[in-house]
Amino acid sequence: MAMMREMLSYPFLVRALLGGVLVSLCAALLGVSLVLKRYSMIGDGLSHVSFGALSVAVAVGWQPLAVSVPVVTLAAFLLLRLTESSKIKSDAAIAMISASALAVGIAVTSLTTGMTTDVSSYMFGSILAMSRQDVRLMAVLSVVVLCLFVFCYNKIFAITFDENFAKATGIRVGLYNSLIAALTAITIVLGMRMMGAMLISSLVIFPALTAMRMFKSFRGVVVCSGILSAVCFVIGIAASYRLSTPAGASVVLVNLAAYSLFTLASWLCAWKHK
């Protein structure tokens, strides 16, 4: 408790905590749908594209967010198309796109400014990266995501569970898919600077997988992964403060611990029922 109070006395940490909790919440909710539809790799691909876009923006001297949000959203639509058309092997295409984006980012950076701390913090995240404006954007984003999940929950369920049936009942599947892709893109761009391009996709994937170990209804999984993600983030930041480890890595490790714990618990449950 004393440590918590001490942490909250630093304004930058308060910002990081607030922004991080909001981003983890968004990432986890969107992640449930992405993971269940087998789109997990999209999150990973997007984070690399986001890194490329940010490095180029920094090199040219443009406002980083203004460049990367549209670029990554565009990439999200592209990746979604790739995954939907069965002609192209989408996992290979995503791997190719993410490596290329990373390469562009690194090449442009080393040609212009060199590997500054800015770029390195995009790679592995920095808790100092949160500005007041970032937190405001995250708040807006999470309101949009929460509204989507509260008011369109049943449609999201139908689309995630069975796209063809949803189409046949007259739901505009394409619209919702694009919406989810765009929101994921924005979540990743905003969260990346704190979590790092290499680690942000874990926020999308881990909570959903963890929740699926224990919960058997869609509602349970959605609610659990949202809460879990926020809790893991707070614990991760506290750990990083205490042990002076990088924030992103600590959060991922806490998520991994939660996953292991849930797996163990589900085994115990299964064993007890036998």
Add this chain to the structure above:
Amino acid sequence: MKPFIVCEHADFGYENQDAVIDLSITIEPGDYLCIVGANGSGKSTLVKGLLGLLEPTAGTLTVAGQLRKGGIGYLPQQTAAQRDFPAAVQEVVISGTLSRRGNRPFYSLKEKRLAEQSMERMGITQLRAKCYRELSGGQQQRVLIARALCATEQMLILDEPVTGLDPSAILEFYRLVRELNRRDGITVVMVSHDVRGVVREADKILHMQQRALFFGPTADYVQSEAGKMFLGEGIPEGGR
């Protein structure tokens, strides 16, 4: 009574390739029609057309007024992703009412009751809180029919429903569908690979190979050129 669906010289397809050519069929209320044919013969494309997901590229498709307002219940082919999906049976079934609901965000009492009724009809009320992925193949199909029944009382379109079921589950499934057709008067359109099973069940057969090779009563199909060939291929040595 007016026919539910009339298809006149219709072509269906994607981009510049038509998978279904010059098809003329009529589906009357109470029909039990099975669509058979080899892989790639245009069966699934035709289903998309019947559901209104694809416009005919030529010819006409007329759907009766009462069906157009979400009157068709659809049972799609199962996807791999569904097999390990964390969803309670109840959640899956009630999602069938979405077409009746328009844009209201939450389910009303009426829709919950409807879901209860369809679960009862399919005999899966005791499974309501169970997880979809823990059910057997046959139970999963019952859940999906219950969902389709939430959408309609008039017409079911089933796309390859028995694929992946074991033989006893297949028989059970056919019994259920027959009951829905005979007792409740629900029109059934079923796409199937299981030709031998289908000729024992359906009243009408549509045999497709891009064009319709045969369309008519099952009794005639068994005697027809197309039917003899396909059934001959379909019966392995020592078959029933």
